[in-house]
Amino acid sequence: MNERQGLIVYVNQLKHAKSLRKYGHVHYISRKLKYVVMYCQREDVEATKNKLQRLPFVKDVVESFRPFLKTEFENAKPDKAKEYDYKSGL
Helix, strand or coil, X not given: CCCEEEEEEEECCHHHHHHHXXXXXXXXXXXXXXXXXXXXXXXXXXXXXXXXXXXXXXXXXXXXXXXXXCCCCCCCCXXXXXXXXXXXXX
16 A cells, blocks of 8 residues: 655645646645645655745645654553543543
8 A cells, every 4th residue: 555645735826726637646635725635755855845835826735744743642541530431431
């Protein structure tokens, strides 16, 4: 399985958002805040980021830090108060 990394691309106008498909997989387009969430191969992130920043309709490009975060948690003890709430049906 190929490792991917997310890029958040802030655009000036949404009519150019569809043209970002050739740079990676467009996952989400926010109409209200005018940004596009897209995924590309991890080894191509820097090159893709540089290409996107050169486009005239792009304000900013931000990388996602999710691949670098530890998602396995240790010593996760359940809270006694929450256990009681779940058992009582609240």
